[in-house]
Amino acid sequence: xxxxxxxxxxxxxxxxxxxxxxxxxxxxxxxxxxxxxxxxxxxxxxxxxxxxxxxxxxxxxxxxxxxxxxxxxxxxxxxxxxxxxxxxxxxxxxxxxxxxxxxxxxxxxxxxxxxxxxxxxxxxxxxxxxxxxxxxxxxxxxxxxxxxxxxxxxxxxxxxxxxxxxxxxxxxxxxxxxxxxxxxxxxxxxxxxxxxxxxxxxxxxxxxxxxxxxxxxxxxxxxxxxxxxxxxxxxxxxxxxxxxxxxxxxxxxxxxxxxxxxxxxxxxxxxxxxxxxxxxxxxxxxxxxxxxxxxxxxxxxxxxxx
Amino acid sequence: xxxxxxxxxxxxxxxxxxxxxxxxxxxxxxxxxxxxxxxxxxxxxxxxxxxxxxxxxxxxxxxxxxxxxxxxxxxxxxxxxxxxxxxxxxxxxxxxxxxxxxxxxxxxxxxxxxxxxxxxxxxxxxxxxxxxxxxxxxxxxxxxxxxxxxxxxxxxxxxxxxxxxxxxxxxxxxxxxxxxxxxxxxxxxxxxxxxxxxxxxxxxxxxxxxxxxxxxxxxxxxxxxxxxxxxxxxxxxxxxxxxxxxxxxxxxxxxxxxxxxxxxxxxxxxxxxxxxxxxxxxxxxxxxxxxxxxxxxxxxxxxxxx
Numbered sequence: 001x002x003x004x005x006x007x008x009x010x011x012x013x014x015x016x017x018x019x020x021x022x023x024x025x026x027x028x029x030x031x032x033x034x035x036x037x038x039x040x041x042x043x044x045x046x047x048x049x050x051x052x053x054x055x056x057x058x059x060x061x062x063x064x065x066x067x068x069x070x071x072x073x074x075x076x077x078x079x080x081x082x083x084x085x086x087x088x089x090x091x092x093x094x095x096x097x098x099x100x101x102x103x104x105x106x107x108x109x110x111x112x113x114x115x116x117x118x119x120x121x122x123x124x125x126x127x128x129x130x131x132x133x134x135x136x137x138x139x140x141x142x143x144x145x146x147x148x149x150x151x152x153x154x155x156x157x158x159x160x161x162x163x164x165x166x167x168x169x170x171x172x173x174x175x176x177x178x179x180x181x182x183x184x185x186x187x188x189x190x191x192x193x194x195x196x197x198x199x200x201x202x203x204x205x206x207x208x209x210x211x212x213x214x215x216x217x218x219x220x221x222x223x224x225x226x227x228x229x230x231x232x233x234x235x236x237x238x239x240x241x242x243x244x245x246x247x248x249x250x251x252x253x254x255x256x257x258x259x260x261x262x263x264x265x266x267x268x269x270x271x272x273x274x275x276x277x278x279x280x281x282x283x284x285x286x287x288x289x290x291x292x293x294x295x296x297x298x299x300x301x302x303x304x305x306x
Numbered sequence: 307x308x309x310x311x312x313x314x315x316x317x318x319x320x321x322x323x324x325x326x327x328x329x330x331x332x333x334x335x336x337x338x339x340x341x342x343x344x345x346x347x348x349x350x351x352x353x354x355x356x357x358x359x360x361x362x363x364x365x366x367x368x369x370x371x372x373x374x375x376x377x378x379x380x381x382x383x384x385x386x387x388x389x390x391x392x393x394x395x396x397x398x399x400x401x402x403x404x405x406x407x408x409x410x411x412x413x414x415x416x417x418x419x420x421x422x423x424x425x426x427x428x429x430x431x432x433x434x435x436x437x438x439x440x441x442x443x444x445x446x447x448x449x450x451x452x453x454x455x456x457x458x459x460x461x462x463x464x465x466x467x468x469x470x471x472x473x474x475x476x477x478x479x480x481x482x483x484x485x486x487x488x489x490x491x492x493x494x495x496x497x498x499x500x501x502x503x504x505x506x507x508x509x510x511x512x513x514x515x516x517x518x519x520x521x522x523x524x525x526x527x528x529x530x531x532x533x534x535x536x537x538x539x540x541x542x543x544x545x546x547x548x549x550x551x552x553x554x555x556x557x558x559x560x561x562x563x564x565x566x567x568x569x570x571x572x573x574x575x576x577x578x579x580x581x582x583x584x585x586x587x588x589x590x591x592x593x594x595x596x597x598x599x600x601x602x603x604x605x606x607x608x609x610x611x612x
Contacts, residue, residue, distance in 0.1 A: 052391055087385070090380070090385055092320050097319070
């Protein structure tokens, strides 16, 4: 990678006996949207908060815009923007006041008025923070993250807890930032978000990066297969689904079965015949194109859930 | 400096938008004012002059209560985290809390002084320069105490408990509620270890006897040292994150805030200066013959052998 703006090498962080981050390494190039995808508790937020200078690391090395987040904390804060996961503003602060207040902290800043328009908050300029909806609060958080025209923007679970429509609105905003070539480090546990928004994704589980690459590269790990998810009335006997015609891989996941198939029609016919022969019944069947979820299942044997 | 000014302005604005603020910062202090001067002093000008110092001290000391609660609430709600990721220092945050509180409380104290003169016919408010210095130092030092409370407590519940534990001795053993000269001799001597006692006594001497700032150098000096010490400690112990817990060793540091008045208490217990002054002021209400017999003074102004 020619010029990484953000570098993480063997990052380790523990909270008491719990090791939250266990040797994470990755780097992000300027202008790239990089995603940390993983379930809750995977160590994504801890990693991001170390990069933002909010937490200390136990061992390893991190660098953001050529600065050490611990040693150069003050200088770093002028270079980065952040939409934190668990944060808030005073209830009785108005939207415009919050933007003006925070913009006054930075040496370099964008016009609050411009951000207000860009994030569709013009009509809410005089609204108190506590009167905003979840989506409006999140849009304000994103606007605040851009106040200092940052070189690197950290978006920690920017759409967590939002309804699908609001989530899509936030995606549009992030896609716009991507078009502007902003460097973004995004954490998420939504597959769709990582696939749609990120140039590259690191899949994180139990404090480790278990896969890293572009969404296309990662998905190609699963081969040119179609995923069929089935639920049966009775458990299938060991290895029986794996042996079905057209099935290249079968795994039990969360009480159901995930079959990766190269020839889905043959596989479904074979499955129905097998169930008839076994006196078993099909409770549900779902066909999906390959996604990062498949990569996660393949690597961990678990599903990436909310 | 720019951040400090912006934060101070914001804190003042937010305070005026808070309904609780009107109760705790405006209604309650005026309630106490009318209770002390209208009921305790029965509206008699001489008695009002005596009680004006204690009630002003009472309202000035109250600063610590609201300040600690507000800061802990900001931390619990994740508001401080948002400031932490911006280039704002702990000193900016804490100093703005103290100054905002000062700017809000000072006009209220001025109105109380005006009401004392106009409504209760207090003949004089004494030395206005001493009064201004003492009220200012009192507000800053007790606000800083509030910051220390916020630094050592983890939850709002803990904050309220610690506030109660501090508030009760401060108001009942210092002469702010019950005149010092009226208290039991042992209690009087315990009171000499409390910063509140020095604020009450200095304000009373300033109003009743028009004491100059120079003559109050002990109180002004000790309260100033205490303000610096408590502010310094609160900056050292400040936590932005709700889940950050204060180490036990750091809690011991808080004991250092007691040192100035521990030393002063020992000296004052030897000299009896404060107790003599408090008795003399009390005698403006009661002729010496009816003064309480509980006093433990070694010397008193009335004990002149000549």
